[in-house]
Amino acid sequence: xxxxxxxxxxxxxxxxxxxxxxxxxxxxxxxxxxxxxxxxxxxxxxxxxxxxxxxxxxxxxxxxxxxxxxxxxxxxxxxxxxxxxxxxxxxxxxxxxxxxxxxxxxxxxxxxxxxxxxxxxxxxxxxxxxxxxxxxxxxxxxxxxxxxxxxxxxxxxxxxxxxxxxxxxxxxxxxxxxxxxxxxxxxxxxxxxxxxxxxxxxxxxxxxxxxxxxxxxxxxxxxxxxxxxxxxxxxxxxxxxxxxxxxxxxxxxxxxxxxxxxxxxxxxxxxxxxxxxxxxxxxxxxxxxxxxxxxxxxxxxxxxxxxxxxxxxxxxxxxxxxxxxxxxxxxxxxxxxxxxxxxxxxxxxxxxxxxxxxxxxxxxxxxxxxxxxxxxxxxxxxxxxxxxxxxxxxxxxxxxxxxxxxxxxxxxxxxxxxxxxxxxxxxxxxxxxxxxxxxxxxxxxxxxxxxxxxxxxxxxxxxxxxxxxxxxxxxxxxxxxxxxxxxxxxxxxxxxxxxx
Ligand SMILES: Cc1cc2nc3c(=O)[nH]c(=O)nc-3n(C[C@H](O)[C@H](O)[C@H](O)COP(=O)(O)OP(=O)(O)OC[C@H]3O[C@@H](n4cnc5c(N)ncnc54)[C@H](O)[C@@H]3O)c2cc1C
Numbered sequence: 029x030x031x032x033x034x035x036x037x038x039x040x041x042x043x044x045x046x047x048x049x050x051x052x053x054x055x056x057x058x059x060x061x062x063x064x065x066x067x068x069x070x071x072x073x074x075x076x077x078x079x080x081x082x083x084x085x086x087x088x089x090x091x092x093x094x095x096x097x098x099x100x101x102x103x104x105x106x107x108x109x110x111x112x113x114x115x116x117x118x119x120x121x122x123x124x125x126x127x128x129x130x131x132x133x134x135x136x137x138x139x140x141x142x143x144x145x146x147x148x149x150x151x152x153x154x155x156x157x158x159x160x161x162x163x164x165x166x167x168x169x170x171x172x173x174x175x176x177x178x179x180x181x182x183x184x185x186x187x188x189x190x191x192x193x194x195x196x197x198x199x200x201x202x203x204x205x206x207x208x209x210x211x212x213x214x215x216x217x218x219x220x221x222x223x224x225x226x227x228x229x230x231x232x233x234x235x236x237x238x239x240x241x242x243x244x245x246x247x248x249x250x251x252x253x254x255x256x257x258x259x260x261x262x263x264x265x266x267x268x269x270x271x272x273x274x275x276x277x278x279x280x281x282x283x284x285x286x287x288x289x290x291x292x293x294x295x296x297x298x299x300x301x302x303x304x305x306x307x308x309x310x311x312x313x314x315x316x317x318x319x320x321x322x323x324x325x326x327x328x329x330x331x332x333x334x335x336x337x338x339x340x341x342x343x344x345x346x347x348x349x350x351x352x353x354x355x356x357x358x359x360x361x362x363x364x365x366x367x368x369x370x371x372x373x374x375x376x377x378x379x380x381x382x383x384x385x386x387x388x389x390x391x392x393x394x395x396x397x398x399x400x401x402x403x404x405x406x407x408x409x410x411x412x413x414x415x416x417x418x419x420x421x422x423x424x425x426x427x428x429x430x431x432x433x434x435x436x437x438x439x440x441x442x443x444x445x446x447x448x449x450x451x452x453x454x455x456x457x458x459x460x461x462x463x464x465x466x467x468x469x470x471x472x473x474x475x476x477x478x479x480x481x482x483x484x485x486x487x488x489x490x491x492x493x494x495x496x497x498x499x500x501x502x503x504x505x506x507x508x509x510x511x512x513x514x515x516x517x518x519x520x521x522x523x524x525x526x527x528x
Pocket of ligand 1: 081082204231263350
């Protein structure tokens with residue numbers, strides 16, 4: 029039993045779920061994906077129990093820049109207003125800095141993407157459109173001819189999602205720590221065991237249990253014991269207050285030959301997030317010195333006062349950057365989704381776009397089924413796993429490939445890094461296609477492959493130019509190595525995403 033001080037702090041309605049009811053669905057976790065699954069199912073008439081271990085506002089440095097693809101999914105789900113009234117900052121594109129030179133990359137035109145689908149029963153009364161607030165304007169968001177993303181304080185966005193789910197009459201919310209996914213003798217999932225403050229451990233039953241327990245998922249292994257992420261790098265994050273960002277309403281990617289990538293984006297009128305990549309899961313011993321000596325010299329001048337202040341205050345936080353290709357949902361009664369299922373490098377800010385598109389696809393795939401018919405549901409979950417690849421593989425592979433290039437330590441990766449920046453500098457299609465992939469509005473993995481290898485070819489061309497006539501034989505040999513390096517950082521991941 030938990031101690032009674034816990035009980036006092038938790039509102040009563042979060043502790044009163046009945047364990048007598050057989051729910052259509054139990055949703056484990058109310059982060060980004062959980063509330064969207066629960067809301068979508070509830071609007072389809074399902075009886076849903078959503079269990080979250082802590083309903084108070086989280087304070088995390090993840091999920092703060094949502095790509096246009098994520099916003100489109102929120103519209104499909106009828107939940108776009110979760111970005112309202114949280115001082116969110118509209119994002120209209122990216123600014124990429126390479127050794128101090130800048131390229132501006134606006135988001136693509138809406139007309140070039142497929143129309144946003146309104147999911148039946150989920151979209152009503154204009155809930156697929158933003159409303160006006162202090163920072164979000166209907167006119168700009170709805171009438172801009174280009175796609176938009178948004179930066180926000182993660183916890184405030186989550187609280188809005190949680191308010192939406194709380195308003196669904198078919199949803200019961202429960203505060204508790206899920207400690208076990210329960211199985212029948214036939215090894216089929218039948219519900220979850222939850223440790224509830226003041227009530228102890230109780231069993232809740234459902235036809236279908238959704239595991240949405242995030243990056244550090246305890247239950248993803250229910251799919252398979254080898255469903256374990258790899259961690260290759262980390263982000264050190266800080267809040268910059270009243271920072272003078274070089275390009276307003278843009279995400280900033282700061283690259284260079286002698287440092288790791290740095291991301292900068294505004295998350296509220298006062299607060300700007302800076303995430304500094306460190307190319308190892310094991311962080312430097314003295315983070316303060318590392319920030320001052322290895323990051324600060326490469327930042328745009330306008331950021332320095334707020335950066336120096338943040339370093340002085342010493343309030344940095346670190347997160348591992350994990351990679352996890354998805355696995356088929358093959359267990360009857362179980363569906364693993366969100367970061368529990370699939371993770372990519374956070375460099376391109378694609379995690380929420382993947383999770384929300386998966387949530388929308390999930391509702392479309394199983395929302396109208398009778399969950400008591402577990403075999404049909406399982407068949408449709410297999411279909412879901414197949415269908416999602418088109419969209420998710422693009423964001424996932426792009427994130428890994430770009431991180432390899434942008435964090436280049438190897439000589440040929442550095443050539444690709446330079447080539448990639450010069451490719452962007454050409455403008456036109458050379459930025460329209462890459463930014464469409466990044467934005468999550470062009471789900472075409474084979475077109476991504478073509479563009480990636482065009483960048484590799486262009487890098488080889490740039491290398492020939494730089495080597496000149498005398499260096500031609502060397503550049504010829506290097507061309508092979510550059511091509512091989514490009515294939516090495518791209519192809520295995522594409523294969524894992526599409527075939528796995
Ligand atoms: C450093 C970093 C930066 C990132 N930045 C971005 C970004 O800018 N843009 C972007 O789109 N994505 C970003 N991401 C990825 C994004 O945060 C995730 O893709 C997204 O949060 C996944 O949503 P989720 O619902 O699967 O998991 P989460 O949002 O992590 O939610 C999981 C929920 O489950 C609850 N939970 C866990 N275990 C239990 C349990 N046993 N019982 C009950 N409840 C439980 C947790 O409390 C939590 O509320 C970033 C990731 C990292 C690591």
